[in-house]
Amino acid sequence: MAVGARLTPDVLELDPAAATDRIVAELRTIVGKTLRRRGAVLGISGGIDSSVTCALCARAFGPERVLGVLAPETDSETETLRLSHVVVSTFGVPYVVENITPILAAARCYERRDETVRELVPAFTSGWKLKVVLPDVVGNDLYRVLFLVVESPDGRQERHRLTAEQSLAIVAATNFKQRTRKMIEYYHADRLNYAVAGTPNRLEYDQGFFVKNGDGAADVKPIAHLYKTQVYRLAEYLGVPEEIRVRPPTTDTYSLPQSQEEFFFSLPYQKLDLCLYAHNHGLRAEAVADAVELSVADVERVFRDIEQKRRTTRSLHMSSRLVEPVAEIDLSDA
Template identity: 60%
Template sequence: MSASKPTFGPDVLRIDAAEAADRIARWIAEQVLGRLRRRGAVVALSGGVDSSVVAALCARALGPHRVLALLMPERESDPESLRLAELVASSLGIRTVTEDITPILDAAGCYQRRDDAIRQVVPEYGPGFKSKLVLPSSATGQLPLFYLVVESPSGVQKRVRLPLDAYLGIVAATSMKQRTRKQMEYYHADRLHYAVAGTPNRLEYDQGFFVKNGDGAADIKPIAHLYKSQVYQLAHALGIPAEITSRTPTTDTYPMPQTQEEFYFSLPYAKIDLCLYGLNHGVSPRDVAAAIGVEPHEAERVYEAILRKRAATRYQHEPALLVEPVPQVG
């Protein structure tokens, strides 16, 4: 009698976290000290689990004295993010520098340009208003069109569908935040002769959840091969504070509180992880549906959404294009 086929579920993402941490730490040391010939690493600490894990891995690989944690709040950041970033830096024994990027963003017109774009659809938007972008769930079958949620000073909320021009204007202005942070990371990396460590996990890297030449820029990306669920396993193995591992992932980009699920992934990370793994490994939508508690046709829609987003964001992974190769430096 043949053995029954193993049930597809969260266990497919289970890793030996201690072994993975040691292997990644060795790789970081080889790349930073060997290939890149840098003296240490700069990590932008956001108070989230991804940057906390990367900081811990760098500290293990290079020693805490060779890691600089850069904290970069701005006037629309959640103060809790700064507190949690300070908490993890203290727990790892790494140095911190805090750079408030609000004056740079103000001078560049980040907030003004974004608000001007919002006023294309909400003319009354002004001082005291808050906003965020949201997506419908991938499993609903709705077109993946962004909606704008605004909240008036009196607390009244309304949701409007965004025309393309307004959406692009909001995103272009808001992306100044990530690009300004990256500028500060490379300033400190240059002055210390350090490398910049990026913090995307596999889900973010695959689905283009980053700003080109912003948070997508880095010298090393130590966890880009790991699904978000696996990053949490590493976090527990590395002793990341529970306040961080129990916190719902957020973007901390817009004035209103915003989860990564409602902004970009449209499903909780544990479910979208299984969908991405299933798609990558040829698992049928029916088996994925049973694992995440949806109907098979809904899982098919998630597969389609992943493929659409992967294709739409391919540009973000492209290096600068050359007319002819330059083999002497390539």
């Protein structure tokens, strides 16, 4: 872009047909030739990212060589399972439903989480609901910490600031969910000689919005290079049903409804996409402020938040470290 030019949403435009052809060709090469697998397994959440990944895999391998894994648990929204069925039906993909609640209960996922919650809300029982949220990055220079929001059976809500230890404990217990789902996906991949396809978009991959050895684990990640705005464009082209395309992105992790924005990103994806693009291309805050309808100071806050998340989550991208190299195992061409 020229010096002094202003960013517009047009910078994220893409040719969906060309993008689809490129991804499908790469999937066939990676899965068939590099990994020597017969097809793909992926988790289906009823959200935009897993829907697009499902459609791409169906095009790459044929629907009959794709398996969708629907893995609800006690905190899942009813709508999630319904929309997941819509996805597999739309693209003609075989699927299995694996209710992971018994596994999570056996691992004391809910019990461990609730023990920490009761440190702040002693009355918290199975009749209550909860979620955790972050303060908005806009207009806020304070260090942002997680807050616990609970709702009693009569609908009364309370909000409590979490200590660092309490935040870690709740998130660690909740991470059982993503890791259990991935364990189930790899079971089916092993028995079918398939690869596991991950579903992160660029925002999630760049900012570390995933659980290591959970939803971050996969053999191939077909849309990790695409901004979320571009994923929505691809969804329209691929025929993802409108009711999925208009549904706000959610975490579907806690018993209270929770958007990705309030849990992690702090901005709507349309604005964060443009801020991330600008930051990735070395543009100043002034170049993007008008496009995202934020002040220059707030865009600078978003830029700092992007870098902070990259630093904090860097280890999530790392493979196991070796003390010394093992020369006989060379993955440089993998």
